[in-house]
Amino acid sequence: MARPVTLFTGQWADLPLDELCKKAKEFGYDGLELACWGDHFEVDKALSDDSYCQKKRDLLDKHELKLFAISNHLVGQGVLDNIDERHKSILPEYVWGDGNPAGVNERSAEEMKNTARAAQKLGVSIVNGFTGSSIWHLLYDFPPTPASMIDAGYDLLAERWNPILDVFQECGVKFALEVHPTEIAFDLYSAERALKALNHREEFGFNFDPSHLIWQGVDPVEFIHAFPDRIYHVHMKDASVTLNGRTGILTSHLPWGDPRRGWDFRSVGRGGVRFEEIIRALNAIGHDGPLSVEWEDIGMNREVGAAEAAQFCKNVDFEPSGRKFDAAFGD
Template identity: 80%
Template sequence: MYAISTHLVGQAVCDRIDERHKSILPPHVWGDGNPEGVNRRAAEELKRTARAAQKLGVSVVNGFTGSSIWPLLYSFPPVPDSMIDAGYREFADRWNPILDVFAECGVRFALEVHPTEIAFDIFTAERALAALGRREEFGFNFDPSHLHWQGVSSVEFIRSFPDRIYHVHIKDAIVTLNGRTGILGSHINFGDPRRGWDFRSPGRGGVDFEEIIRALNQIGYEGPLSVEWEDCGMDREHGAAEAAKFVKNLDFAPSRRQFDSAFAEEA
C-alpha cells in the first residue's frame, strides 16, 4: 500500500458548510451540522488519518482541502484582493495544525488539485504552497483530468512543481463544446451528452499521457500511476480492465544516458 485517501472529510476542513456536506461526511464528523463544529471535527479526523497512515506504513495521504473562497471564483460582484488573501490565511490557519501532525508521523498530504479546492490550477497551487511557507508535508496528487478541461497544461504543472508531485492519478477527460454549452457545465450533470466536457476512460479523452509520462520521468517521479476511473458511457468492469492495460502499455522507464554518448565511448 502506497497511499490512502481522505477526500470527503478533507473537503469539510475549509469549506463553508451547508446541507450538501451531510451526504459526504460520516455521522461523527457531521455531528449536529453546526458549520464551525464540522470544520473542527473534520480537521481532527485528518490528524487521526495521519496517525493511521503511519501505523499502516503509508507515506502519502491523498485528499481535498476545501476552500472558503471557491464561491468567489467569478469576480462579480467585484471581489477585492483582501477577500482572497483572507481565504488563503484561513486555509493556512486550519491546515498548519493538521500538517504539524503529518510531520510528526512522517507522512505527506497530497492535495488533488481540483475545482472547489484551495488550489485548482498552477497559480492557485503556487499560492497554496506559499500560504503554508512551502512546508514539505504538503504537495500534490497530480490528476490531469481536472487540468485538461480548464485549459491548463499538465506538463507545465509537473514542471512547475517537480518536488511536490507526491502521487499521480491516471484519469482522462474530453472537451466537447459545441456552441450551446459552456465550460462551466451549464448545471448539467456528468454523463449527460449536452455537457461541454466530461470524464473518459484513460486513453479515450483528450489528455496527452505520453507527454505526461515523459515529464514525470524528467522530474524523477517513482511513485504509482493510480487509475481513477470515471466514464458514464462505459461499463465499469470493461473500463477497469481496459485502463489497467492502458497504463501498463503507457508507462516506460526513462533513459539514463544521452543518445550520442555511445559514440563518445567508442571514440
C-alpha cells in the same frame, strides 16, 4: 523498473474490500489506493482496534496487492468549506454531528489529523485528499471581489491546515492535495499561492490528476514541471472537452454524462490527456511512484473500463533511457 499500477477504491466503495481486491487482481492491477470510506479503510477503527491495520494488510497480501497511499478526500473537503446540506452525504456521521458549520469544520480537521495517525499505523507515507475552500464561490469576481477576501481564504488555509500538517510531520506522512475545482488550489497559480500560504512546508504537496486541469485549459505537463518536488502521488484519469458552439466549460448545471456538457471525464486513454507526455515529464523530474487509476466514466461499464485502464497504464509507462542516443558516436 516499471511503475506499479494501482486502483483508487473511492468509486468502488459500494463493494466490500475483499470483493474489490479479487476484481482488481483480475483486472491486472498491482495494488490499491484505499479510500477512507465504505469498509475500505476506516480511520476511527484503525486507531481504536490494534488488529485493524494488520487485517487490511493481510487482505491485500492475500490477493498479492501492494499499498502505497490512502485517500481521505471527503473529510478533507470539510476543513475549509462553507458547510451546507451537501456535506452531510459525504461525511461520516460522527464528523457531521449536528451539522453546525463551525463544528463540522473543527471535526473535519481533527479527523484529518487522525488520518495521518492511521496512515502511520498502516505503514503508508502518503495521504491524498482535498482541502476544501472558503473562497471558491468568489471565482468569477462579480460583484467585484476585494483582494482582501481572497487573501482571507489563503490565511484560513494556513490557520486550519498548519495544525493538521504538524501532525502529518510528527507521523512522517505527507498530504497530497488533489488540485481540483472547489479546492483552495484548483490550477497552477492557485497551487503556487497555496504553497506560499503554507510557507512551502514539506508535508504539503500534490496528488497530480491531469483530468482536472485539461478542461480548464491548463497543460498538465506544465503543472508537473512547475512543481517537480511536490508531486507526491499520481492519479491517472482522463477527460474530454466537447465544445461545439452550444456547450460550455461551466457545464450549465448539467449532470455528469449529459451530452450538453462542455466537458466530461473519460476512461483512461479515451479522452484528451496526452499520457505519454505525462510519463516523459514524470521521468524528467525523477518521480517513480505508482500510477493510480481513478476510474470515472459514466458512459462506460466500469469493470470493462477499469481492466482496460490497467493495461493502458502499463503500455504507456516506460523508463527513461539513462544514456544519450548519440553516445555511440563519442570518443
